[in-house]
Amino acid sequence: MKMQIGGKAVDACSGEFSDIINPATGELIDRVPRGTEDDAAMAVEAASSAFSGWAATSPQRRAGILYRAAGTVRQKKDELAVLLTREQGKPLTEAKNEIEGFANVLEYYCGLASSFHGDFIPVPQNGYAFTIKKPLGVCTAIIPWNMPALIMAWKIGPALVSGNTLVLKPASSTPLTNLTLASVLSDAGLPAGTLNIVTGPGEIVGESLVKNSKVKRISFTGEAGTGKRVAELAASGMKKVTLELGGSDPMLVCDDANLEAAVAGALRGRFYNCGQTCTAVKRLLVFESIAEEFIKKLEARVRNLRVGNGMHENIDMGPLNNRRQWEYIKELIAGIEEKEEGKIVTGGRVPEGSACSRGYFFEPTLVADVPEESRLLKEEVFGPVLPVVRVKDLDEAIEEANNTCYGLGASIWTNSIDRARIGFEQLNAGIIWLNQHLKVAPEVPFGGTGESGIGRENGPDALSEYLDLKTVMIKT
Ligand code: NAP
Numbered sequence: 465m466k467m468q469i470g471g472k473a474v475d476a477c478s479g480e481f482s483d484i485i486n487p488a489t490g491e492l493i494d495r496v497p498r499g500t501e502d503d504a505a506m507a508v509e510a511a512s513s514a515f516s517g518w519a520a521t522s523p524q525r526r527a528g529i530l531y532r533a534a535g536t537v538r539q540k541k542d543e544l545a546v547l548l549t550r551e552q553g554k555p556l557t558e559a560k561n562e563i564e565g566f567a568n569v570l571e572y573y574c575g576l577a578s579s580f581h582g583d584f585i586p587v588p589q590n591g592y593a594f595t596i597k598k599p600l601g602v603c604t605a606i607i608p609w610n611m612p613a614l615i616m617a618w619k620i621g622p623a624l625v626s627g628n629t630l631v632l633k634p635a636s637s638t639p640l641t642n643l644t645l646a647s648v649l650s651d652a653g654l655p656a657g658t659l660n661i662v663t664g665p666g667e668i669v670g671e672s673l674v675k676n677s678k679v680k681r682i683s684f685t686g687e688a689g690t691g692k693r694v695a696e697l698a699a700s701g702m703k704k705v706t707l708e709l710g711g712s713d714p715m716l717v718c719d720d721a722n723l724e725a726a727v728a729g730a731l732r733g734r735f736y737n738c739g740q741t742c743t744a745v746k747r748l749l750v751f752e753s754i755a756e757e758f759i760k761k762l763e764a765r766v767r768n769l770r771v772g773n774g775m776h777e778n779i780d781m782g783p784l785n786n787r788r789q790w791e792y793i794k795e796l797i798a799g800i801e802e803k804e805e806g807k808i809v810t811g812g813r814v815p816e817g818s819a820c821s822r823g824y825f826f827e828p829t830l831v832a833d834v835p836e837e838s839r840l841l842k843e844e845v846f847g848p849v850l851p852v853v854r855v856k857d858l859d860e861a862i863e864e865a866n867n868t869c870y871g872l873g874a875s876i877w878t879n880s881i882d883r884a885r886i887g888f889e890q891l892n893a894g895i896i897w898l899n900q901h902l903k904v905a906p907e908v909p910f911g912g913t914g915e916s917g918i919g920r921e922n923g924p925d926a927l928s929e930y931l932d933l934k935t936v937m938i939k940t
Contacts, residue, residue, distance in 0.1 A: 465643045467497050467663050470510030471656025476664065477502040484640060487553040487783045488773040488823040496639050499664025504631070504672035507660040511602040511629040512678050514657030519599050519627040521655075526625055527577035533652035534570040537563060537645065546775070548613060548641045553782040553824070554737050555774040566617040566645065572906035573621035573927075580626060580927050582934075591940035597931040599627030600680040600704065604673040606666070606694070607642070608686045609635035609785050610740040610846075615708075616642050618910075618921045619683045620649075620659060626930040631660045631679070633670050635686075637786045639663045666690065674698055681930065684708070685742075688844075688870075688915045695918075706919030706929055708911055710844040711872025712746045714865035715901055716887065717758060718858060719751040721877035725899065727761045729877065730850065733901035735769060735828050738781050739848040740789070743873035745901055746845055749861045752854040759832055759852060763809050766850075769828045772819045783823040784847055790824035793847035796839060797829065805838040806831040806851060836867070844870065858883055866892045871913035875901040894920070 466473035475481075476497035484494045497503070518526070537544065545559035552559070582595035605619035612634060623630050634642040639661070646661045662669050666686075674682050674697040684694045685708040698705040715733060717726045733745035750758050774782035784790045797812050811829030814820070829849040834840050840851040855861040865874055875897040876887035884898050894912040897903065904910055904922065911920035919929060 465494055465496055465640055467499060467503065468643065468646050468650070468659075468661045469503070469507045470513070470660065471650065476500055482636060482663070484551055484637070486550050486823075487637075487785050488775070490822040493550050494640055496643070496663040499662045499669045501668060501672040503662050503664065504669045505676065507631040507662045508602055508673065508676045508678050510657035510660050511631050514655055515599075515601055515629045517655060518624075518629055518658050521627070523577040523580075523625065523627070526627065527574035529653045530570050530621070530624060530649070531574045533649045533654070534567040534574070536648050536652060537567045537570075540648070544613070544641060544644060547644060549774040549782070551638050551640045552609065552612065553774055553785050555779045555782055558737060559774070562611055562613045566613045569614070569617035569621045569906045569922075573625040576924060576927060577625050579924065580931060587937065591938045593935055593937040596934040596936065598934065600930060600932050601628065602679050603628045603630050603681040603683065603930065604679045605630060605632040606670050606673070606682070606684045606686065607632065607634060609638040610737060610742070612638040613641050613645060615685050616645060618926075621906075622926045623683070623930050624654075624658065626927050628681070628930050629658050631662060631673055633662055633664070633666070633673060636663070636665060670694070671697060674703075675701065677701060679703065681705070683921075683929075691917060704929065706911075706921065707917040708742070708919075708921060709872075709915060709917040710846070710870060711742050711912060711916050712841070712844050712868045712870045713743050713873040713875070713893070713901070714747045714749050714868075714891075715745040716858070716861045716865060716874070716876045717748070717750045717754070718861075718876070718878040718880070718883055719753045720879045720883075722879065722899070723754065723758060723761065726877040727758065727765060729875070729899070729901050730762055731765045731769075733875070734850040735766070735781050735848050736902060738784055740785060740846050741902065743895065743902055743904070745850065745875070747841055747865070748850055748852045749855050749864050750852060751861070752856060755852070755854045759809060759830070763830055766810050766828050766830050771815055771825055771827065773823070776819075781828060781848060783820075783825045785824070787824060789847060790826065793826050793845075793849060796843075796845065797849060800831065804835070806834040806840060809852075811848070836864075842868075858886060862887065862890050866890075869915040872916035873897065873901070873912075875899075
């Protein structure tokens with residue numbers, strides 16, 4: 465596939481390409497241009513040229529185009545899901561959910577197209593004031609590989625509906641679904657240059673986009689370390705920035721919780737998308753009085769997960785997306801019992817058998833008796849490994865839950881309204897669930913505190929991030 469700049473499908477200025485590999489089979493799926501600084505600059509120019517026309521288009525008309533695109537995406541859901549599974553690795557059912565999520569988010573922002581306008585503000589003794597909201601101009605979106613379609617929608621929905629133009633840089637291992645979705649938008653009538661996609665390395669294309677003086681706003685999703693680098697570069701240009709970064713979400717299971725529901729929640733919360741979800745359950749904190757029973761039930765469910773190529777039927781968990789992530793998980797688990805960092809209850813190896821012989825597969829893994837200083841609790845474990853910690857009571861669970869630099873999501877599982885309330889108030893997280901984990905919706909603000917980032921996506925407030933607010937005061 466080619467990049468999309470100014471409404472044209474183009475190769476990179478360097479003429480070089482990068483291979484896109486199926487993580488389940490190791491096979492080459494396609495090649496994409498290896499973009500350069502010049503390509504990034506050209507895309508910003510194209511977005512800049514398109515800006516005045518798109519900003520002058522009525523919000524209803526803008527929404528009409530996005531709505532049409534969302535409809536086509538729904539029609540092509542199966543085909544798009546196959547592409548997503550082939551480049552990302554997730555099971556086909558999860559890929560279909562994600563493609564539907566893309567359409568849902570776009571449609572949600574279409575529904576808000578008439579809602580953003582300034583306010584009239586009476587000012588006693590001094591007349592009145594009003595505010596004007598305008599799009600910012602050229603924005604940049606940089607996205608990761610774990611949910612490339614959904615995260616693309618989180619960024620382009622509010623940006624485009626509010627009249628901005630955009631340059632998007634996909635992750636290097638998953639650009640194909642993003643490029644295909646951009647073509648759907650173009651076919652739906654999005655004017656040339658309104659949405660541009662530049663493929664290529666983050667250190668080159670991503671940094672060039674962040675540094676470009678014509679870019680007014682950056683929305684970044686990825687690791688905390690990369691986010692800090694983006695923030696530094698954005699600060700020197702005084703640019704607006706949203707950072708959606710990693711997490712180490714705790715799941716707190718109290719002794720009065722519905723155990724069956726909590727076991728199912730932990731299973732899905734950790735192993736969905738092979739554990740590669742920013743708000744996955746990354747630390748399981750269970751009251752010690754129920755820990756034995758809980759671990760036994762969870763172990764049985766984890767052992768039953770079917771691992772394999774996401775294209776095959778009845779697969780619960782695919783491979784990790786890329787070699788770097790696979791090597792990280794293997795290294796993390798190697799010798800964990802010898803290092804006294806926990807006891808492997810189940811999993812812990814690269815699976816055997818021909819179905820998993822060529823991909824980046826790892827067994828779904830449960831680790832018990834994990835000490836406080838273990839890497840499993842300190843780092844963001846972005847893969848199918850779940851550490852379990854036994855806690856005395858709710859106070860200890862909350863203390864342990866907050867013992868992290870991250871603050872993305874957290875869940876509390878209890879039937880007590882008092883325990884739930886204490887959790888809502890005391891857990892440091894941008895999103896807190898009661899008796900569920902992982903659920904997100906276009907209407908609900910999403911984002912973290914601490915090293916999990918700055919700003920929020922989704923919900924009506926995300927639109928404000930793409931609008932410039934001007935105040936006018938009138939003396940009467
Ligand atoms: P990553 O390595 O930080 O990469 C994210 C994106 O940034 C990719 O497109 C990458 O390009 C690009 N990039 C790399 N270096 C860059 C630089 N110096 N300047 C500008 N851009 C640069 O993260 P990832 O491994 O793809 O994604 C996993 C992480 O994303 C996890 O930490 C996960 O928790 C987080 N995440 C957060 C959320 C949220 O909403 N909070 C949602 C999903 C994922 P290349 O691919 O070319 O390197």
